Amino acid sequence: MQDSPFGPSYSVLRPVRGGNAFEETIEHLLQTIKLGIFAPSEKLPPERELAERLGVSRATLRDALGELQNAGYLEVQRGRYGGTYVSSSAVHRPSENRPLERAEVEDVLLFRGIIEPAAAVLSAKAALTAAARQHLQQCLSELMSATPETYRPRDARFHIAIAELSGSPSLVGAVAETRARLNDLLDRIPRLGTNLEHANEQHAEIAEAILKGDAVTAERITVEHLEGTASLLRGFLA
Amino acid sequence: MQDSPFGPSYSVLRPVRGGNAFEETIEHLLQTIKLGIFAPSEKLPPERELAERLGVSRATLRDALGELQNAGYLEVQRGRYGGTYVSSSAVHRPSENRPLERAEVEDVLLFRGIIEPAAAVLSAKAALTAAARQHLQQCLSELMSATPETYRPRDARFHIAIAELSGSPSLVGAVAETRARLNDLLDRIPRLGTNLEHANEQHAEIAEAILKGDAVTAERITVEHLEGTASLLRGFLA
DNA sequence: TTCTAAAGGACTGTTTTTAGTCCAAGAGCT
DNA sequence: AGCTCTTGGACTAAAAACAGTCCTTTAGAA
Numbered sequence: 001m002q003d004s005p006f007g008p009s010y011s012v013l014r015p016v017r018g019g020n021a022f023e024e025t026i027e028h029l030l031q032t033i034k035l036g037i038f039a040p041s042e043k044l045p046p047e048r049e050l051a052e053r054l055g056v057s058r059a060t061l062r063d064a065l066g067e068l069q070n071a072g073y074l075e076v077q078r079g080r081y082g083g084t085y086v087s088s089s090a091v092h093r094p095s096e097n098r099p100l101e102r103a104e105v106e107d108v109l110l111f112r113g114i115i116e117p118a119a120a121v122l123s124a125k126a127a128l129t130a131a132a133r134q135h136l137q138q139c140l141s142e143l144m145s146a147t148p149e150t151y152r153p154r155d156a157r158f159h160i161a162i163a164e165l166s167g168s169p170s171l172v173g174a175v176a177e178t179r180a181r182l183n184d185l186l187d188r189i190p191r192l193g194t195n196l197e198h199a200n201e202q203h204a205e206i207a208e209a210i211l212k213g214d215a216v217t218a219e220r221i222t223v224e225h226l227e228g229t230a231s232l233l234r235g236f237l238a
Numbered sequence: 239m240q241d242s243p244f245g246p247s248y249s250v251l252r253p254v255r256g257g258n259a260f261e262e263t264i265e266h267l268l269q270t271i272k273l274g275i276f277a278p279s280e281k282l283p284p285e286r287e288l289a290e291r292l293g294v295s296r297a298t299l300r301d302a303l304g305e306l307q308n309a310g311y312l313e314v315q316r317g318r319y320g321g322t323y324v325s326s327s328a329v330h331r332p333s334e335n336r337p338l339e340r341a342e343v344e345d346v347l348l349f350r351g352i353i354e355p356a357a358a359v360l361s362a363k364a365a366l367t368a369a370a371r372q373h374l375q376q377c378l379s380e381l382m383s384a385t386p387e388t389y390r391p392r393d394a395r396f397h398i399a400i401a402e403l404s405g406s407p408s409l410v411g412a413v414a415e416t417r418a419r420l421n422d423l424l425d426r427i428p429r430l431g432t433n434l435e436h437a438n439e440q441h442a443e444i445a446e447a448i449l450k451g452d453a454v455t456a457e458r459i460t461v462e463h464l465e466g467t468a469s470l471l472r473g474f475l476a
Numbered sequence: 477t478t479c480t481a482a483a484g485g486a487c488t489g490t491t492t493t494t495a496g497t498c499c500a501a502g503a504g505c506t
Numbered sequence: 507a508g509c510t511c512t513t514g515g516a517c518t519a520a521a522a523a524c525a526g527t528c529c530t531t532t533a534g535a536a
Binding site: 012013014015016017018019021024025028031032035037045050053054055056106107108110111114115118122160164166168169170171172173174176178 | 249250251252253254255256257259262263266269270273275283288291292293294344345346348349352353356360398404406407408409410411412414416
C-alpha cells in the first residue's frame, strides 16, 4: 500500500509503540530533564514509584537510569534519604548534526502555533488559585534569571506551566511533547546569541496578561513570541 | 510523590507505553475501524505490511487480528487476492457501561475545541489540490448519505479529512486520537435520535467554506458544530 | 549505640515479543 | 491442467520485559 496523500491509513497507521521499552524510557527521562521538569540537583522519585508511573518494570527503568548515569546526566546516592539526582551540570547539548527536515520543522511550528496560544487564552480565562498564580510567577522569575546555558529548560518549563494553568491534561501533554520536538530541532542548529532580553520581556508580558485575565493580550503576545523561534529555525532551512 | 497539582512531574511522568503490545494493537485496530479509516467491506493491508506499519511483530499482529476476527469485526480470506476484511456488519457498539467521568469529558471537549477549529481554519487557508478537494467532497457525500448506524465512523472520517487538508501530520494525529476518545465517551451514553439533519447542514457549510477558502466561516461553523456534541455529553454528567 | 525504614542493587524464573522460516490456500494466467 | 505468486497460517529459538524476592547501604530516631 503506497502512502497516497489521502485515502485510508495515511497517518493513522503509525507505529503503536516508539521502540523498545528500554530506549523509550531513556528518551522519556532525557526529555523530562531537557524540558526542565526535573531541574539540575533535583531528586527524582524513587525507582519503584517512577517505574510504576512510567508503566515499565523496575528492571527496565534501572537499565535506563544506569545508562543516563554513566552518560553523566544523573547521580545516585544509596541509603535512606538517598536517591537519584539530576547532575547539576546536566545541560549537555549532544550537538546532533542531522540536518533539519523542512516537513518536520513546519509541522512542529504549525502545531505549536495552535496549542500554545490556545493554552495562553485558556489560562487567562481560567479562575486561578493562589497556588497556581504563585507557580507561574515562580517559573517566570527562574526564567528571568537564567543564563544562556540554563535558558532552554526553564523556557520550556514556563510554557508548560502556562498549559498547566489551563487545567487540561491533554493540552499539557501536547505542549510538553511539542516542546520536546522543538528542543530536538534547536539542538541541531548552532546556538547564536538569541535575544534573551526581548524574549523575556514577552514572557513577562504574557504572565502579566494571564494573571490579569486579559486573554486577548496573552494570545497576541504569545503569537508574537513564537514568531521569534519560528523565523530562527526557518532561517536554517534555506 | 503525591500528585501536587503544580510542580514537577504532574502530567509529564505518564506511562511510556499503553499496555502490552497485544492489547495496544487490538485497541489501535479497533479505533481505525471506529474512526472509519477502514470502512466496512474494505480490505486491510497484508499482515506483513500492516505489522511493519504498526511497529509490531507479525505474530503479535496476528494474535490481535485473531481476537478481532472472532469478535466479529474482521473476516479473513486465504489465498492469493485474499486478505483481511472489515465485517460489513462491524459497527457494534459494545455498550460499555462505565459512567462518564467529568474530568475526561471536559478534557476531551476542550482539547477538541482547540484543534478542530484550527484544522478548519488551516485547511481553508491552504492551497488545495484537485485531489484534496475531491477527497473532502467524497467524505462529505458519504457522510450525507449515512444511516444512524453508519453515521459515527463517517462523521469521524470527515473531520479527520479536514485535518488532512491542513497538511500537518501532528494535527491529523491529534484530531484522530481525540476523536477516538470522544467516540469512547459517546459509546457510554444511550443513543438518542441526534439531529443528523442539522449536523449535516453544518458539515456541508464547513466543507463549502473550506473549498471557498473562507477561513472565518469555516471556523465559526466548526465551533457551532462542536457545541452540539458538547452539550449532548454534558447533559449526561448532571 | 542500636534500631529502623527508605532507598538503590542484584538475582531468578516466567511471560511476552520478536525475527525468521516454512507450509497451505487459491485466484488468475499460460 | 498446471504454474505461479500473493496471501494467511503455523512453528521455533532467541531476546526483551516482567513480577517477585532478597540484599546492601545509610540517615535519623530511640
